[in-house]
Amino acid sequence: MEWKLDGEGPIWAQMVENVKRGIVAGEFGPGERLPAVREMALEAGVNPNTAQRALTELERQGLVYAQRTAGRFVTEDAGTIERLRRELADGTVRAFLEDMRALGFTREEIEQLISDQEGGIDNGDT
Amino acid sequence: MLGKLLKHEIRATAHTMLPLYGLLLLVAALTNVALRTLNGKDVPAPLAILFTILIIVFGVGMMAVGLVTVFAMVQRFRKNLLRDEGYVMHTLPVSIHAHIWAKVLVATLWYALAAVVFVLSALLVAADADFVHDMANVFLELMKSLGNLQNTEILAELLGLMVLGSVYLSLMIYASLAVGHAFSSPKMLWSILTFLGLVFATSLAVYALNSLSGTILDGLIDAFYDGFAAMTAWRALCALTAGYLILFSGAYYGITVWFMRHRLNLE
Amino acid sequence: MAILKCAGLSKRYGSVSALEGLDLAVEPGRIVGLLGPNGSGKTTLIKLANGLLRPSEGQVLIDGREPGVESKKLVSYLPERACLPEWMSVQGLLGFYGDFYGDFDRAAATEMLSRLEIDPKRRFKHLSKGNREKVQLILVMSRKAKLYLLDEPIGGVDPAARDFILSTIIRSYNPEAAVIISTHLIADVEKVLDDVVFISRGRLLLNASADDLREQRGKSVDEVFREVFRC
Numbered sequence: 001m002e003w004k005l006d007g008e009g010p011i012w013a014q015m016v017e018n019v020k021r022g023i024v025a026g027e028f029g030p031g032e033r034l035p036a037v038r039e040m041a042l043e044a045g046v047n048p049n050t051a052q053r054a055l056t057e058l059e060r061q062g063l064v065y066a067q068r069t070a071g072r073f074v075t076e077d078a079g080t081i082e083r084l085r086r087e088l089a090d091g092t093v094r095a096f097l098e099d100m101r102a103l104g105f106t107r108e109e110i111e112q113l114i115s116d117q118e119g120g121i122d123n124g125d126t
Numbered sequence: 127m128l129g130k131l132l133k134h135e136i137r138a139t140a141h142t143m144l145p146l147y148g149l150l151l152l153v154a155a156l157t158n159v160a161l162r163t164l165n166g167k168d169v170p171a172p173l174a175i176l177f178t179i180l181i182i183v184f185g186v187g188m189m190a191v192g193l194v195t196v197f198a199m200v201q202r203f204r205k206n207l208l209r210d211e212g213y214v215m216h217t218l219p220v221s222i223h224a225h226i227w228a229k230v231l232v233a234t235l236w237y238a239l240a241a242v243v244f245v246l247s248a249l250l251v252a253a254d255a256d257f258v259h260d261m262a263n264v265f266l267e268l269m270k271s272l273g274n275l276q277n278t279e280i281l282a283e284l285l286g287l288m289v290l291g292s293v294y295l296s297l298m299i300y301a302s303l304a305v306g307h308a309f310s311s312p313k314m315l316w317s318i319l320t321f322l323g324l325v326f327a328t329s330l331a332v333y334a335l336n337s338l339s340g341t342i343l344d345g346l347i348d349a350f351y352d353g354f355a356a357m358t359a360w361r362a363l364c365a366l367t368a369g370y371l372i373l374f375s376g377a378y379y380g381i382t383v384w385f386m387r388h389r390l391n392l393e
Numbered sequence: 394m395a396i397l398k399c400a401g402l403s404k405r406y407g408s409v410s411a412l413e414g415l416d417l418a419v420e421p422g423r424i425v426g427l428l429g430p431n432g433s434g435k436t437t438l439i440k441l442a443n444g445l446l447r448p449s450e451g452q453v454l455i456d457g458r459e460p461g462v463e464s465k466k467l468v469s470y471l472p473e474r475a476c477l478p479e480w481m482s483v484q485g486l487l488g489f490y491g492d493f494y495g496d497f498d499r500a501a502a503t504e505m506l507s508r509l510e511i512d513p514k515r516r517f518k519h520l521s522k523g524n525r526e527k528v529q530l531i532l533v534m535s536r537k538a539k540l541y542l543l544d545e546p547i548g549g550v551d552p553a554a555r556d557f558i559l560s561t562i563i564r565s566y567n568p569e570a571a572v573i574i575s576t577h578l579i580a581d582v583e584k585v586l587d588d589v590v591f592i593s594r595g596r597l598l599l600n601a602s603a604d605d606l607r608e609q610r611g612k613s614v615d616e617v618f619r620e621v622f623r624c
Binding site for chain 1: 608611
């Protein structure tokens with residue numbers, strides 16, 4: 001997968017975000033094996049301790065489970081993945097709304113812009 | 127670790143020294159041909175000029191072989207231990223003592239080989255059928271005279287002094303380089319000044335030691351020339367010379383170690 | 394126990410002070426960035442840890458020992474510039490490292506060389522500048538050392554070589570060993586660092602976990618560095 005680590009905030013937290021998006025987008029399917037720590041560190045170009053911390057955090061949040069020898073796997077629980085999907089969407093919407101309010105848009109204006117944009121998307125000219 | 131250093135040191139120096147010595151021997155062989163062709167025969171002018179040049183090259187080569195060897199050893203020491211390569215050498219798990227000994231021993235090896243090559247190329251120039259016959263005789267005589275215990279002893283003592291002399295010379299050079307390269311620049315100028323300083327200090331020390339023990343030395347030299355107890359006097363002279371060489375070599379060794387350990391300046 | 398420990402470490406050249414009262418401990422398993430502008434004392438610190446220089450005051454200990462023959466067995470050092478004997482072949486250099494370092498993994502080095510398609514029979518001086526730097530790094534990283542001291546490993550190399558260097562460092566990671574990378578190009582190395590040590594004019598300015606620093610300041614280490622060392 002393509003890692004997006006822009007250097008803002010702790011890198012392990014950014015890696016957690018990256019993997020979460022990967023799970024929701026289906027890049028890492030339910031029950032799929034994740035790369036080992038060193039492999040993941042190499043792919044992302046980060047310190048192995050950082051990759052380890054990201055994986056531990058994913059485990060703690062129940063998105064990933066470890067099997068003693070075989071490695072780490074994405075959860076197979078559809079409910080958990082659905083909750084994750086929702087959580088990511090909430091975060092994106094929250095950030096979007098904050099930005100729009102900072103630009104001075106009202107709720108009505110925002111809704112209008114969204115439907116305008118959606119029209120654009122449907123017409124395929126974005 | 128000294129063994130590994132020696133192996134590496136011999137390899138590193140052999141790749142410059144061996145071709146050099148080989149070249150001198152080759153020139154000697156060619157000069158032999160040139161001399162014999164020129165000798166009493168009419169030779170076309172261009173060939174005569176070529177041969178003359180060859181003979182001059184040989185003469186210069188003979189004179190230079192020792193100096194070039196010393197120069198190569200100076201360069202080897204400073205490039206390997208006091209400049210960029212020093213970053214690699216001084217971070218090996220090897221003591222400074224082993225580094226210095228490897229350099230001293232290998233330099234002595236090359237000085238000895240230079241002497242052998244010098245003699246060989248002199249023989250090679252003169253060689254023809256009669257000469258080979260004569261040399262064989264000389265060699266046989268020499269072997270016979272070695273049967274004489276006293277001659278063997280003198281030869282062994284001379285060889286021993288030569289080895290000590292080589293160690294002395296090497297350490298004097300290394301001490302000068304180690305001191306000179308502790309300065310930021312110009313390192314070579316400081317090294318040369320240190321060398322001159324060491325020569326001066328050493329002569330002064332020898333002079334002082336001699337005047338302390340002057341009567342002994344005079345007595346020994348008198349005894350040697352008298353012929354009476356000459357062998358005893360010879361032995362005592364050898365021992366005295368060896369003592370001086372060891373004493374001063376020890377001092378230079380100490381200087382080299384101290385400066386490389388405390389004032390290494392690789393930049 | 395700390396693999397590298399400095400206590401009140403100072404180095405002066407005459408009246409010029411290159412390092413002043415530095416206290417630092419580096420634990421095994423950490424990749425540490427030694428960060429500071431040129432001339433801040435990074436190279437002096439590394440040379441002191443290597444025994445190439447002697448402290449004027451204070452001490453530096455490698456695995457509890459002062460620098461010497463024993464400590465040098467544990468330390469793998471990449472000097473600032475290429476300084477391997479130029480006349481040697483790459484193969485000869487492998488033999489040289491194998492002779493002197495008991496922890497040198499020749500098979501690993503050969504494998505890395507073949508991955509880069511560097512012919513081991515070539516002489517060091519006939520290699521391109523980039524390949525020389527890579528060969529030197531391969532030799533250094535193919536040891537199973539306890540402390541790696543890398544002095545400006547990415548100064549002046551092209552981006553492809555930089556990626557190779559960083560991935561080699563990650564690939565060679567060993568929880569028993571510490572890696573110290575000195576550099577002034579922070580953006581390039583920041584992602585591989587556990588800890589960062591800022592030094593300026595021979596003094597320690599900051600010693601922190603890279604992630605903690607990013608979290609506390611809400612900025613990348615590179616940005617923090619630019620703020621701290623703003624001219």
